[in-house]
Amino acid sequence: MNRKLRMGMVGGGSDAFIGAVHRLAAFMDNQIELVCGCFSVDPEISKASGKSYFLPENRVYTTYQEMFEQEARLPEGERMDFVTIVTPNFVHFAPAMMALENGFHVVIDKPITFTLDEALTLQSKLQETGLTLALTHTYSGYPAVKEAKERVARGELGEIKRIYVEYPQGWLASKLEDTGNKQASWRTDPKRSGKAGCMGDIGTHAHHLAEYISGLKVTELCAELNVFVPGRLLDDDGAALLRFDNGARGVLMATQIAAGEENALKIRMYGDKGGLEWNQHEPNTLWMKWADRPTEMVRVGTGQMGAVSQHNTRTPGGHPEGYLEAFANIYRNFSLTVRAKMNNEQPTAAMLDFPGIEDGVRGMRFIDTVVEAGYSDTVKWVKFEE
Numbered sequence: 001m002n003r004k005l006r007m008g009m010v011g012g013g014s015d016a017f018i019g020a021v022h023r024l025a026a027f028m029d030n031q032i033e034l035v036c037g038c039f040s041v042d043p044e045i046s047k048a049s050g051k052s053y054f055l056p057e058n059r060v061y062t063t064y065q066e067m068f069e070q071e072a073r074l075p076e077g078e079r080m081d082f083v084t085i086v087t088p089n090f091v092h093f094a095p096a097m098m099a100l101e102n103g104f105h106v107v108i109d110k111p112i113t114f115t116l117d118e119a120l121t122l123q124s125k126l127q128e129t130g131l132t133l134a135l136t137h138t139y140s141g142y143p144a145v146k147e148a149k150e151r152v153a154r155g156e157l158g159e160i161k162r163i164y165v166e167y168p169q170g171w172l173a174s175k176l177e178d179t180g181n182k183q184a185s186w187r188t189d190p191k192r193s194g195k196a197g198c199m200g201d202i203g204t205h206a207h208h209l210a211e212y213i214s215g216l217k218v219t220e221l222c223a224e225l226n227v228f229v230p231g232r233l234l235d236d237d238g239a240a241l242l243r244f245d246n247g248a249r250g251v252l253m254a255t256q257i258a259a260g261e262e263n264a265l266k267i268r269m270y271g272d273k274g275g276l277e278w279n280q281h282e283p284n285t286l287w288m289k290w291a292d293r294p295t296e297m298v299r300v301g302t303g304q305m306g307a308v309s310q311h312n313t314r315t316p317g318g319h320p321e322g323y324l325e326a327f328a329n330i331y332r333n334f335s336l337t338v339r340a341k342m343n344n345e346q347p348t349a350a351m352l353d354f355p356g357i358e359d360g361v362r363g364m365r366f367i368d369t370v371v372e373a374g375y376s377d378t379v380k381w382v383k384f385e386e
């Protein structure tokens with residue numbers, strides 16, 4: 001196969017936030033082109049958006065149902081190869097299922113679905129079809145995060161005993177949903193967001209990052225969820241104590257009411273030989289801390305990074321890579337995997353390094369568990385059921 005992969009989109013019109021980031025990320029490595037979409041719940045916005053993306057009128061659809069039906073009828077040489085789904089959480093499952101039923105691979109944003117059952121149904125459908133799904137847990141795309149994962153796997157820190165992951169934002173410190181802000185409006189509505197607010201929106205990123213870097217799995221947690229802004233229907237703040245499958249203990253904190261904070265995701269992890277620290281606001285630096293020698297600063301784009309990190313780095317040291325490149329790493333690895341499968345080749349481990357359905361299911365288990373534990377003064381530990 002000697003061509004770009006053809007991408008369709010559900011959501012991501014001029015009325016949306018993250019869709020534009022997905023397109024930048026998808027196009028960064030020249031592997032993917034946008035060929036069609038149903039870009040908005042509002043057909044006029046979908047049409048106008050498609051026009052502004054220079055798509056032919058007949059590939060801009062009014063509904064996603066129409067898009068999957070029409071695209072599946074096009075000749076193989078024309079139709080899209082995969083769809084990116086960037087709608088509010090309650091519009092994830094139906095388009096994802098329809099995509100898989102019509103033979104299209106899927107990129108989808110987190111949380112993967114509205115309920116755990118839907119995520120499990122998607123998992124079965126993926127097994128049945130052999131198609132590929134990427135879940136955009138952006139932060140696992142950073143080269144320094146990948147370096148951290150490799151170093152932990154090599155045992156540099158010894159046995160992991162303690163993990164702290166914190167994700168404070170401040171943008172929902174006031175009742176932004178009452179001002180007409182679309183992103184705040186659906187995120188704080190249980191009918192469109194799901195059973196969790198802040199924990200579903202950013203707690204799932206923190207949980208994923210902790211499991212991704214450590215290679216460990218949370219087995220149970222104890223939590224408190226809070227609704228600080230009066231009249232809000234879902235958590236806007238919370239914290240959880242985590243127990244991991246090797247006996248390690250963790251603390252996860254996620255809040256959207258920390259006024260003044262931007263996107264201050266930070267993780268620290270400690271074993272018996274040393275620890276590490278990574279901050280999203282300084283993503284090209286990984287701090288390594290040692291029991292028996294001074295702290296080391298490891299920088300992306302220098303000879304200090306291993307092969308996996310280098311595979312996910314585009315520029316030499318000192319030329320900062322950030323959010324868009326991390327997002328693009330998910331798209332690149334996904335597209336390399338899909339391309340290899342189309343060529344009947346086995347994707348390499350480096351190609352397969354992107355979050356997928358298992359991470360999506362774990363994210364939904366995290367939401368269920370943290371909500372069950374989070375409002376009870378009597379339930380202490382709640383298990384992640386498998």
Ligand SMILES: NC(=O)c1ccc[n+]([C@@H]2O[C@H](COP(=O)([O-])OP(=O)(O)OC[C@H]3O[C@@H](n4cnc5c(N)ncnc54)[C@H](O)[C@@H]3O)[C@@H](O)[C@H]2O)c1
Pocket residue numbers: 010011012013014015016017018019038039040041042063064086087088089091109110111136137138182183186201
């Ligand atoms: N990975 C990340 O870091 C990250 C960041 C932001 C958002 N997200 C996730 O991305 C998703 C979208 O978030 P957002 O902030 O861009 O939301 P948004 O409200 O800005 O955009 C949603 C888009 O979906 C469209 N839409 C809604 N229903 C539709 C339908 N039936 N058919 C076609 N289009 C439809 C809307 O018109 C809009 O264009 C959410 O699941 C969110 O959790 C992930």
